[in-house]
Amino acid sequence: MKQFALWSALIIAVATAASLAMVHFKPTSATWQQLVRPGPLSARHAYLSDRCTTCHEPAVGVTVANCTACHANAERLLGRQPTAFHASIEECAACHIEHQPTNLRPLVMDHVALAKVGARTLARASRSDADSAATLKSLETWLRIQRPEQLDANSTREALNCAGCHDRRDPHFKRFGSDCAQCHGLESWIIAGYQHPSSRSKECVQCHQPPPSHFMEHFSMVSQKFAGKEHARVDECFECHNTTSWNDIVNVGFYKHH
Ligand code: HEC
Ligand code: HEC
Ligand code: HEC
Ligand code: HEC
Ligand code: HEC
Ligand code: HEC
Ligand code: HEC
Known part of the structure; x- marks a missing residue:
């Protein structure tokens, strides 16, 4: 058994050495592009694999101008609140990572990188140039700091204005204010250890707002009838709703939309 393990370790070592040698032994006809190719x-x-210079400027590196030359027309991206910042950003590679070893989509949302890019954009825009007023204006919607040096390693959450990018999906209807960072982290909206009040609570309206349909005829025609609570008022959510899901109706079960 022991000997077998020793043998396989040896074989692996030899194989690795051989493949390493292969890597270093490139045919001399290879272009510089193939030699410095860091990954697919x-x-x-992928269709740009033989056109490196569509992204890379010789002797300069990847330029934003090259990215935006192909991506300027990104209406959907600019029309969505959380990604609208693309209109004023001048760095791309922190979140869009190319040449990765696996075939991942080249996308990570990195809020720390975002704050740093924001601070650098602020520094550039503060020095007067033609676009600076417009850039400063659009930074205002999502960057809370006014001077680049206000950002340090520990203050990412304070530097970003979460509501400027996320309040259109605020499920609390602004009842908890607009300082999302007071309660939320950057990785997930779920709050570890949070426990929802009991379904026996009668305070539901403190934190929840009824949907528009509850102020329309739909409420008496459908909601009250389905719940079997013809006399429950709109603000008595607890009469009809469980806390598991808004479609989970007390003593009836799930309401199915059609
Ligand atoms: C779709 C755009 C795109 C294309 C096409 C592309 N690259 Fe890149 N490449 C990048 C990005 C983005 C980086 C990361 C650069 C950075 O961090 O600023 C990068 C990094 C590199 C690096 C690491 C050094 C550096 O400049 O940071 C090398 C080397 C490189 N690419 C070579 C190539 C070669 C060779 C090709 C053609 C086969 C190629 N690239 C095609 C986007 C591209
Ligand atoms: C020569 C044109 C060209 C250049 C240069 C280019 N792209 Fe693209 N890019 C495309 C096309 C075409 C697609 C696929 C269609 C689409 O998603 O719009 C794409 C897709 C993408 C996607 C979506 C990827 C996915 O898997 O969903 C991102 C993100 C992206 N590009 C960012 C960049 C960045 C950042 C740069 C600069 C480093 C860049 N592109 C340079 C043409 C280009
Ligand atoms: C702070 C991170 C960050 C930076 C910096 C950034 N992006 Fe993005 N980008 C994103 C995120 C997040 C999305 C949305 C992805 C999604 O919808 O799943 C996105 C989406 C995109 C898409 C659409 C991808 C698709 O699915 O078709 C393109 C194109 C794109 N970015 C290009 C750029 C370019 C060009 C730059 C530089 C000018 C840039 N991005 C800078 C985070 C970033
Ligand atoms: C400039 C815009 C911008 C700012 C400012 C911003 N975010 Fe985001 N955030 C995004 C984008 C883009 C995504 C990716 C998801 C998407 O496209 O909807 C995201 C995703 C998230 C997610 C979901 C992560 C996941 O994978 O489910 C959380 C949580 C989050 N942000 C919290 C925050 C908090 C808290 C703040 C303030 C400290 C903040 N964000 C500031 C743009 C922003
Ligand atoms: C006073 C604290 C507080 C503030 C401020 C706050 N939230 Fe929340 N939020 C919560 C709690 C508690 C939950 C439930 C967390 C859980 O279930 O793990 C939650 C859940 C969420 C969810 C997940 C909902 C779901 O069911 O998927 C989103 C999205 C969210 N909040 C967005 C926001 C946004 C955007 C802001 C700022 C405009 C914000 N929150 C401000 C406390 C807060
Ligand atoms: C102290 C504040 C608070 C009170 C009181 C409260 N909730 Fe919630 N509730 C939350 C938060 C925060 C969330 C998560 C964010 C969201 O989805 O709105 C939530 C989520 C929910 C959800 C969505 C669950 C899901 O995952 O889809 C339901 C249903 C719900 N609450 C029902 C109720 C009912 C019924 C009552 C009264 C019996 C009640 N809540 C009382 C704060 C509260
Ligand atoms: C008389 C019973 C009753 C009362 C009281 C009631 N609801 Fe509902 N609600 C329903 C029923 C039944 C449905 C599902 C069918 C429907 O749309 O009418 C529903 C649906 C909902 C939905 C999902 C609708 C959608 O458009 O996605 C939400 C959210 C909701 N109620 C919140 C509340 C809140 C918050 C309160 C208290 C302020 C409340 N409801 C009071 C019976 C009630």
């Missing part, structure tokens, strides 16, 4: 391009960019 992402699937959607």
Whole structure:
């Protein structure tokens, strides 16, 4: 048994050495591009594999101008609140990582990188140039700091204005204010250890707002009838709703939309 393990370790070592040698032994006809190729391009960019200079400026590196030359027309991206910042950002590679070893989509939402890019954009825009007023204006919607040096390693959450990018999906209807960072982290909206009040609570309206349909005829025609609570008022959510899901109706079960 022991000997077998020793043998396989040896074989692996020899094989690794051989493949390493292969890596270093490149045919001399290879172009510089092949020699410095750090990894494959992402699937959607794979068609550019023989056109490195569409992204890389010789002697400069990847330029934003090259990215935006192909991506300027991103209406959907600019029309969504959390990604609208693309209109004023001048760095791309922190979140869109190319040449990765696996075939991942070249996308990570990195809020720490976002804050740093924001601070650098602020520094550039503060020095007067043609676009600076417009850039400063659009930074205002999502960056809370006014001077670049206000950002340090520990203050990412304070530097970003969460509501500027996320309040259109605020499930609390502004009842908890607009300082999302007071309660939320950057990785997930779930709050570890949070326990929802009991379904026996009668305080539901403190934290929840009824949907518009509850102020329309729909409420008496459908909601009250389905729940079998013809006399429950709109603000008595607890009469009809469980806390598991808004479609989980007390003593009736799930309401199915059609
Ligand atoms: C779709 C755009 C795109 C294409 C096409 C592309 N690259 Fe890149 N490449 C990048 C990005 C983004 C980085 C990361 C650069 C950074 O961090 O600023 C990078 C990094 C590199 C690096 C690491 C050094 C550096 O400049 O940071 C090398 C080397 C490189 N690419 C070579 C190539 C070669 C060779 C090709 C053609 C086969 C190629 N790239 C095609 C986007 C691209
Ligand atoms: C020569 C044109 C061209 C250049 C240069 C280019 N792209 Fe693309 N990119 C495309 C095309 C085409 C697609 C696929 C269609 C689409 O998603 O719009 C794409 C897709 C993407 C996607 C979506 C990837 C996915 O898997 O969903 C991202 C993100 C992206 N590009 C970012 C960049 C960044 C950042 C740069 C600069 C480093 C860049 N692109 C340079 C043409 C280009
Ligand atoms: C702070 C991180 C960050 C930076 C910096 C950033 N992006 Fe993005 N980008 C994102 C996120 C997040 C999405 C949304 C992805 C989604 O919808 O799943 C996105 C989406 C995109 C898409 C659409 C991808 C698709 O699915 O078709 C393109 C194109 C794109 N970015 C290009 C750029 C370019 C060009 C730059 C630089 C000018 C840039 N991005 C800078 C985070 C970033
Ligand atoms: C400039 C815009 C911007 C700002 C400012 C911003 N975010 Fe985000 N955030 C995004 C984008 C883009 C995504 C990716 C998801 C998407 O496209 O909807 C995201 C995703 C998230 C997610 C979901 C992560 C996941 O994978 O489910 C959380 C949680 C989050 N942000 C919290 C915050 C908090 C808290 C703040 C303030 C400290 C903040 N964000 C500031 C743009 C922003
Ligand atoms: C006073 C604290 C507080 C504030 C401020 C707050 N939230 Fe929340 N939020 C919560 C709690 C508690 C939950 C439930 C967490 C859980 O279930 O793990 C939650 C849940 C969420 C969820 C997940 C909902 C779901 O069911 O998927 C989102 C999205 C969210 N909050 C967005 C926001 C946004 C955007 C802001 C700022 C505009 C914000 N929150 C401000 C406390 C807060
Ligand atoms: C102290 C504040 C608070 C009170 C009181 C409260 N809730 Fe919630 N509830 C939350 C938060 C925060 C969330 C998570 C964010 C969201 O989805 O709105 C939530 C989520 C929910 C959900 C969504 C569950 C899901 O995952 O889809 C339901 C249903 C719900 N509450 C019902 C009730 C009912 C019924 C009552 C009264 C018996 C009640 N809540 C009382 C704060 C509260
Ligand atoms: C008389 C019973 C009753 C009362 C009281 C009631 N609801 Fe409902 N609600 C329902 C029923 C039944 C449904 C599902 C069918 C429907 O849309 O009418 C529903 C649906 C909902 C939905 C999902 C609707 C959608 O458009 O996605 C939400 C959210 C909701 N109620 C919140 C509340 C809140 C918050 C309160 C208290 C302020 C409340 N409801 C009071 C019976 C009630």
